[in-house]
Amino acid sequence: MITTITIFIPLLGAILMLLLPDDARVARYAALGVAAVPLLLATYIYFAFGETLDAAPLSQDATWIESLNIGYRVGLNGLGFGMFWLTTLLTLLAVVASWDVRDNLKQYFAILFIAELGMLGVFAAQDLILFYVFFEITLIPMYLLVGIWGDENRRQAAIRFFIYTFLGSTVMLAGFLAFGILADSFSMEALNAGGGLSRTAQIAIAAPILFGLLVKVPAVPLHGWLLDVYVSSPISTNVVLSGILPKLGTYGLIRIAIPLLPQGVEPFLPFLAVLGVVNILYGSFVAFLQPDLKALVAYSSIGTLGFILLGAASGNAVGLNGAVFQQVSHGLYSALLFILVGVIAARTGTRRISELGGLAARMPWAGGLLALGALAAMGLPGLAVFVSEFLSIMGGYEAFPVQGVLAALGIILSAMYLLYMLARVIFGPIERPKYEGISDAGPVEMAAIVPLATLLLVLGIFPALLISVQRPAVEAILSAIGGS
Amino acid sequence: MAVTGETFLALLPELVATGFLILVLMVGVFAERNVGLVAGLAALGSLAVVGSAAVLLAIGFSGSFFGGGFVVDGFALYFKLIVAGSAFFAILAAARWSGYTGDAGEYLTLILSVVLGSILLVSMRDLFGLFLAIELATIPSYAMVAFDRSRRESAEGGMKYLITGVIASSVLLYGIVLIYGVAGSAALSDVADAFASGLSPVAVIGLVLFISGFAFKISAAPFHFWTPDAYQGAPTSAAAFLSVAPKAAFFGALLRVLLEGMPESAPTWTAVMAFLSILTMFVGNLFALRQSNVRRMLAYSSVAHSGYILAAFAALQGQAVPTAVEAILIYSAAYALMNLGAFLVIDLVGEDTKSFNGLIRTSPGVALSMGVFMASLVGIPPFSGFFGKAWIILAGAQSGSVLVYVVIGALVVNSVLSVPYYFGIIRNMFFEEPAGPAAPAKDGSGAVRFSVYSLAVATTLFGLLIIPLSALVQNSGLL
Numbered sequence: 028m029i030t031t032i033t034i035f036i037p038l039l040g041a042i043l044m045l046l047l048p049d050d051a052r053v054a055r056y057a058a059l060g061v062a063a064v065p066l067l068l069a070t071y072i073y074f075a076f077g078e079t080l081d082a083a084p085l086s087q088d089a090t091w092i093e094s095l096n097i098g099y100r101v102g103l104n105g106l107g108f109g110m111f112w113l114t115t116l117l118t119l120l121a122v123v124a125s126w127d128v129r130d131n132l133k134q135y136f137a138i139l140f141i142a143e144l145g146m147l148g149v150f151a152a153q154d155l156i157l158f159y160v161f162f163e164i165t166l167i168p169m170y171l172l173v174g175i176w177g178d179e180n181r182r183q184a185a186i187r188f189f190i191y192t193f194l195g196s197t198v199m200l201a202g203f204l205a206f207g208i209l210a211d212s213f214s215m216e217a218l219n220a221g222g223g224l225s226r227t228a229q230i231a232i233a234a235p236i237l238f239g240l241l242v243k244v245p246a247v248p249l250h251g252w253l254l255d256v257y258v259s260s261p262i263s264t265n266v267v268l269s270g271i272l273p274k275l276g277t278y279g280l281i282r283i284a285i286p287l288l289p290q291g292v293e294p295f296l297p298f299l300a301v302l303g304v305v306n307i308l309y310g311s312f313v314a315f316l317q318p319d320l321k322a323l324v325a326y327s328s329i330g331t332l333g334f335i336l337l338g339a340a341s342g343n344a345v346g347l348n349g350a351v352f353q354q355v356s357h358g359l360y361s362a363l364l365f366i367l368v369g370v371i372a373a374r375t376g377t378r379r380i381s382e383l384g385g386l387a388a389r390m391p392w393a394g395g396l397l398a399l400g401a402l403a404a405m406g407l408p409g410l411a412v413f414v415s416e417f418l419s420i421m422g423g424y425e426a427f428p429v430q431g432v433l434a435a436l437g438i439i440l441s442a443m444y445l446l447y448m449l450a451r452v453i454f455g456p457i458e459r460p461k462y463e464g465i466s467d468a469g470p471v472e473m474a475a476i477v478p479l480a481t482l483l484l485v486l487g488i489f490p491a492l493l494i495s496v497q498r499p500a501v502e503a504i505l506s507a508i509g510g511s
Numbered sequence: 512m513a514v515t516g517e518t519f520l521a522l523l524p525e526l527v528a529t530g531f532l533i534l535v536l537m538v539g540v541f542a543e544r545n546v547g548l549v550a551g552l553a554a555l556g557s558l559a560v561v562g563s564a565a566v567l568l569a570i571g572f573s574g575s576f577f578g579g580g581f582v583v584d585g586f587a588l589y590f591k592l593i594v595a596g597s598a599f600f601a602i603l604a605a606a607r608w609s610g611y612t613g614d615a616g617e618y619l620t621l622i623l624s625v626v627l628g629s630i631l632l633v634s635m636r637d638l639f640g641l642f643l644a645i646e647l648a649t650i651p652s653y654a655m656v657a658f659d660r661s662r663r664e665s666a667e668g669g670m671k672y673l674i675t676g677v678i679a680s681s682v683l684l685y686g687i688v689l690i691y692g693v694a695g696s697a698a699l700s701d702v703a704d705a706f707a708s709g710l711s712p713v714a715v716i717g718l719v720l721f722i723s724g725f726a727f728k729i730s731a732a733p734f735h736f737w738t739p740d741a742y743q744g745a746p747t748s749a750a751a752f753l754s755v756a757p758k759a760a761f762f763g764a765l766l767r768v769l770l771e772g773m774p775e776s777a778p779t780w781t782a783v784m785a786f787l788s789i790l791t792m793f794v795g796n797l798f799a800l801r802q803s804n805v806r807r808m809l810a811y812s813s814v815a816h817s818g819y820i821l822a823a824f825a826a827l828q829g830q831a832v833p834t835a836v837e838a839i840l841i842y843s844a845a846y847a848l849m850n851l852g853a854f855l856v857i858d859l860v861g862e863d864t865k866s867f868n869g870l871i872r873t874s875p876g877v878a879l880s881m882g883v884f885m886a887s888l889v890g891i892p893p894f895s896g897f898f899g900k901a902w903i904i905l906a907g908a909q910s911g912s913v914l915v916y917v918v919i920g921a922l923v924v925n926s927v928l929s930v931p932y933y934f935g936i937i938r939n940m941f942f943e944e945p946a947g948p949a950a951p952a953k954d955g956s957g958a959v960r961f962s963v964y965s966l967a968v969a970t971t972l973f974g975l976l977i978i979p980l981s982a983l984v985q986n987s988g989l990l
């Protein structure tokens with residue numbers, strides 16, 4: 028029941044937002060209050076249940092359509108809980124970081140909360156149809172957030188995003204429906220390890236499901252929608268867009284495709300590992316070439332998503348733990364970098380790397396934290412991303428040595444472009460005289476940045492905080508793969 | 512053939528419709544000026560039909576009458592509910608407009624005649640009775656399309672609709688006569704016996720002509736070309752009503768004829784349906800993409816949706832039959848809600864896509880409702896259209912036929928193809944600036960608003976309606 032309450036509180040919040048008077052201050056405080064509730068509930072769940080997420084109070088199972096065995100089935104498990112919690116945190120931080128959203132603020136928050144409802148639902152759904160419904164509920168809010176509050180390019184970007192991901196999810200839906208009708212149930216529990224289907228049937232079903240999930244991630248070459256959307260969104264939308272949305276795809280891969288269709292996914296695993304490596308290398312190379320700081324962060328984010336694909340494809344405990352962990356650490360560092368880009372662009376009036384320089388002298392906090400975020404992105408030991416990338420590469424190397432080595436190479440590439448970026452943006456002499464007068468990040472901005480930086484450190488030093496939660500679920504996947 | 516009390520009960524929805532039809536016509540003549548009274552009576556009539564069909568459904572009434580030519584079962588009553596329910600909203604929308612023309616009585620009588628024909632149609636188990644019911648449903652609809660004397664397009668659309676409609680009826684009748692010639696009887700059970708031992712060449716020609724005639728009526732490509740002109744020219748309430756209610760009845764009747772009259776020939780007609788379905792989806796969507804007039808766009812969209820429903824007909828084979836029937840029932844209801852709503856919004860906003868610019872600022876309630884209808888027509892959960900498409904895919908996956916898999920593939924591609932034009936409206940409403948200050952609410956638009964909001968709520972909460980629907984299929988009488 029508590030899971031259901033956490034999922035649906037944002038809906039109440041959205042309704043509340045629309046009833047508020049037209050006052051930006053009131054809207055911001057009310058939105059903060061609304062966004063804090065799911066975070067508190069999710070944190071309570073972590074401390075109260077932690078390693079026993081399958082406890083009865085967290086699950087709910089109500090029949091919806093009896094003849095097809097479709098139900099409202101929700102519950103939490105270690106694969107999704109990290110993201111479930113992170114969704115509540117990043118939504119709150121998106122509210123904090125909404126300083127560049129000026130018009131129609133309460134509508135903005137209302138739509139953001141509807142998106143949060145969908146994302147929380149995805150990480151808690153234990154039924155294929157319910158998973159799909161929540162998956163799609165995020166679509167229209169994201170379309171509206173980008174299309175209404177983005178910059179000049181927003182309309183094109185929004186519709187392209189919508190068409191790409193809708194194509195992917197509709198193909199995926201066909202796979203889900205075929206799976207459920209042939210296996211006589213849509214409950215993920217009943218479908219575990221193939222739901223009794225033959226290998227051929229599993230392959231035929233896995234193909235469309237994998238396609239839909241990979242568009243959502245996005246895996247290169249299915250990423251055509253991404254750049255325009257990331258670049259033209261407001262910062263607070265970026266936080267959600269890069270921190271959570273790609274994980275709907277990777278979580279589906281880890282929670283649905285691999286354990287429910289082990290034999291069907293098996294022939295695709297080497298390609299999945301290759302796609303992971305392609306993401307890593309392509310993201311790093313293209314990030315090198317970006318003149319725009321935000322585009323650089325966007326490609327860096329695509330690149331590090333590749334580690335999730337590689338770890339998931341490995342099919343061993345080390346790699347899977349890495350993939351599940353990387354979902355969270357990727358969310359932390361990419362949200363941090365996007366917010367900092369916003370802070371810098373708001374002061375200097377530009378995002379062009381060539382026009383920036385020497386910012387550390389005037390904004391030591393923001394500059395220092397940008398360095399921290401970049402070091403996290405390149406996998407520096409002691410920060411969360413290191414743990415997950417290291418595990419993903421180790422697991423990946425064990426299963427696919429060539430891909431594992433290439434992925435490790437990707438870390439070197441990312442170090443190169445990130446250090447080069449840091450050198451040009453925060454170090455060196457001050458580029459323009461007008462930057463002399465700029466101020467450091469203010470208290471509101473720090474409130475959005477500090478939690479992310481702290482978590483990167485905490486999870487980097489104490490990875491067991493998260494690993495202990497996800498371990499039972501990863502073991503369950505391994506038994507599903509092995510038992511088939 | 513004794514006419515008993517039970518016969519009257521079986522005919523209750525039809526008798527109620529006939530009674531109100533005569534009443535509205537008479538009152539319309541004597542109280543020409545009192546539009547409220549006439550429209551109120553017509554709306555009451557449609558609700559009375561809904562009520563009587565709902566009562567029959569609730570008490571589980573079923574049976575066949577008049578020598579087996581007229582059947583009442585869950586299936587027929589379900590479609591009667593859709594037809595009469597749609598009529599209620601169309602009458603609310605028609606009241607204001609037809610009042611200006613001074614012919615409210617006539618126009619509303621025409622709507623009730625279409626209702627009468629359509630609810631008879633879904634109960635017919637005899638090919639000639641079927642033909643008569645089709646004519647009863649379509650002849651008044653020609654007049655409805657041409658009813659707007661202030662616009663030339665109305666007469667033009669009506670004329671095109673009349674001519675193609677008459678040709679379609681002749682083709683259909685020719686097909687019926689050939690089938691009758693082969694079977695020696697027009698009763699569906701006799702046709703089934705005659706077709707069981709294989710199809711003779713004459714029977715094949717009869718079947719093809721029969722399906723072609725129906726394809727005209729449901730605007731399936733390549734017999735769809737009357738649709739955009741007729742819907743663009745017609746008064747909004749007529750286009751809204753004709754695109755959902757009689758169409759649902761045609762699909763219901765076609766399903767009954769195919770399943771009860773020629774179950775053994777399923778391999779033949781499912782193949783024909785698969786072909787028609789693919790063609791219709793692509794034609795509808797590709798032409799809809801090019802429209803800047805919302806009525807024409809919705810007309811082509813209705814062609815595309817006929818293609819989606821035909822995909823369920825293609826899946827009527829093997830163990831998929833119950834799911835496919837369920838898909839047709841669900842889709843008909845889902846489509847009635849969302850399409851009726853989308854058409855009625857035109858009445859409030861305008862028919863040019865630009866008139867939707869910035870609607871979220873000037874008229875948020877209507878804009879949100881239209882957003883719901885558009886998202887539902889695309890097939891996004893949790894709106895009604897999603898459930899329609901999901902059930903068609905379910906049936907297709909169960910059918911085990913490669914041809915049907917191809918049809919399902921085409922359906923997925925077409926769902927994506929339809930995004931740009933439906934979302935073009937959403938873009939205009941949410942992303943663009945309004946062209947001018949908010950237009951003052953038109954006189955008497957309250958009833959239309961009420962219809963639009965009710966339909967939007969029903970479209971959104973459709974997921975909860977699904978449960979009674981699927982229970983209904985178990986005792987529909989068709990299986």
